[in-house]
Amino acid sequence: MKAVSETRPGASAAAIQQHYDVGNDFYALWLDETRTYSSGLWYGDEDLASAQINKIDWHLNNSCGREAGRLLEVGCGWGSTLKRALEHYQVREAVGLSLSVEQVRWCKERSVPNADVRLENWLDHRPAGLYDGIVSIGAFEHFARLDQDPGEKLEGYRGFFSFCHRALRPGGRLSLQTITYENAGRKQFSPFFAQSIFPESDLPHMHEIAQAVSGLFEIELWRNDRAHYARTCRHWLDNLRACRKQAAAIAGAEKVSQYEKYLSLMIVAFHTGTMNLARISLRRIDAGE
Secondary structure (H helix, E strand, O other), X not given: OOOOOOOOOOOOHHHHHHHHOOOHHHHHHHOOOOOOOOOOOOOOOXXXXXXXXXXXXXXXXXXXXXXXXXXXXXXXXXXXXXXXXXXXXXXXXXXXXXXXXXXXXXXXXXXXXXXXXXXXXXXXXXXXXXXXXXXXXXXXXXXXXXXXXXXXXXXXXXXXXXXXXXXXXXXXXXXXXXXXXXXOOHHHOOHHHHHXXXXXXOOOOHHHHHHHHOOOEEEEEEEEOHHHHHHHHHHHHHHHHHOHHHHHHHHOHHHHHHHXXXXXXXXXXXXXXXXXXXXXXXXXXXOOO
16 A cells, blocks of 8 residues: 655644553543443433443444454554454454554453554554455544644545545445534634643544545445533543542542543533534445446
8 A cells, every 4th residue: 555645644642642541440440341432322321331332333333334354443442342343243353553552552461352453553554455444433533733724634634534545445434433623613622621631632623524535435424423422421520530539549639630620621512512523434435436
């Protein structure tokens, strides 16, 4: 595959590690047992773990279905999607990319059969063969920075979708989940978030995603699920408050206070529509279509 020509758009490995490498034990305290750190998907009165499985299944069904041989996950977290793909779908080989040292270490220690988890940026990924499906859940928020102008931002997004297009077999699918700007924009991006929680990161607008996929992917399905993320954050905040003493012993009281503030602000932002949550199913456009 041809190398991507770019000036490293998006967050650096150091910025990603500032957030995601707080500690595996810290996150285990307040995430559910699937150790999934993105919005769940609710159909009714399920608990958080069930909502996370619903979400994972939604993305697997919209990327590889039940017959995919090779799956790539960009931003694989603690491996819950890879594990489910290998154990409950007909996925023979699953590759996961992450820039978090702690997440990769945990996935390797977990030793999910046939899962190849790599400390690697998608910009550097050179697959051994074409993938049947690609999933990316909660990583797209880190693919642009606040200091980029709109053209650079869009070019970075276009680079990601071009990479996915090249990495997929003809007719292959990409399932994407990302927070988006809704009734807000960069001017309203919280300095607290930018400095203390998600450095070197920015959110996409819906129209930027649509522009970036033009000619590369057909948007087959788009869900706006901000209420689901508000509900997820409420669960996380309640869990964190319930184990505050243990969390402070691991990460420090200041870090716990930061996360309580961050989760509280997220609940408000999704409730008011400042931010939205997009789940998007895309099909690779092949030559001649």
